[in-house]
Amino acid sequence: MKTTVTLAKRAIIRGYGSTSIILQTYATSAPAANVASTILVKSSTLNGPLFQVGNHAGLTYLASHSVLRDFAVAGQSGNGGEGIVILDHNVTIANVSIHGMGTDGIRVGSDTGPRCDCNLWVIENVVSHENGRDGIRVKHWIDGLAPDANGGTMTHVDVGFNNSVGVNFINSWLNHLYSVIFTGNVSYGLVFGQSALYNSVFGADISEGNCTGGCSGAPGDVLFEGGAQPAKVNNVYGPTVFENRVVDNAGLGTSNTYTTIKSSLVGQTLHGIMSVGFANATTNPSFPSRTYLSARSGSANLTFPTIPPGDRRFVSIGLPDFTGALKTCACDPASDFGPGITWNVWAGDGGCFVGMYNHLSTSVDIPVILWRCVGLLFPVVP
DSSP, rough: OOEEEOOOOEEEEEEEOOOOOOOSSSSSSOTTTOOSSSSEEOOTOOOOOOOEEEOOOOOOTTTTTTEEEEEEEOOOTOOOOOOOEOOSSEEEEEEEEOOOSSOSSEEEEEESSSOOOSOOOOOOOOHHSSSSSSEEEEEEOOOSSSOOOOOOOEEEEEEEEEEEEEEEEEBSSSOOOEEEEEOOSSSOOOEEEEBBBBBBEESBBSSOOOTTOOOSSSSSSSOOOOEEEEEEEEEESSOOOOOOGEEOSSTTTTTOEEEEBBBSTTTOOOOOOOOOOOOOOOOOOOOOOOOEEEEEEEEOOOEEBBBBBBOOOEEEEOOTTTOOOSSSEEEEEESSTTTTEEEEEEEEETTEEEEEEOSSSSBOOOOOEEEEOOOOOOOOOO
């Protein structure tokens, strides 16, 4: 295809095949005979999107509720622009695979203006790989007014090996992502850019080798962006994300959060609740209006030296960046130690310390088992 297809009215573009496919070669050879899908080839001479839904014409919504589904897009080397651009509201992209676009695989919203009403978009069962910039970019033109690339839903999406970000939110609000995988992108897998507000991600696989380009010399999977208009109140729930691969530059009081589930033993997951109490010696205690807590976790197979009768020995489990005036630890051994042996834990700079006490009249060798610890720092300035 050598020209952009613009949907100026409501339409359904539907190919053949019920699922998207991942192309291994882009228009360099004929597809295998058993590939039962429609493949659209974007010409190397096309420097705009392959599909554009809406045309900014006075926010007339003529292309609203359009649907693009059941096809694959392959870009020839040298093409420019996106695979699909959404410039109207309530547009659905489903069962689509996009590869090798010059810029973004999919873009929702106007990158540089004029304004569009691009709300209530739906992207489901989509693959967006090896594109020149972002896999999926959701950005409304920053013109000083409230954005209009909001209230979208992304479900069962695979963004990988793109030349910049996997999924990039900029000046976009109240979008929700479910079951998305971010793999091997040159920059971060997921970015909440400037004025990205109230977006939420549920159950994503993010720690998949993103930042192959280094991300300013450090690894990273998720970025909460700072600056004059920082990302605020974005939430990432239950993904594969680890502390040293999350970068929060958004600044004080913006309340971005990520909640991780970290696996321990094969087939098991460590779940827990830590209760924090505040003690005081005054009649009328005063508490800050907001207290920030920061958790660290670690696990190790601990080896204790032989413990003489009536004596104790201790070892430590290191926790990342666990230094502060106020901290506490909670640890859990994988098995009990029988009568006459007690243990306790306490927090120190760099980790949790486990002490074992031998109440017996003979020396004891403690078996090597797995210990899991959670450390809590408070208060913390985010």
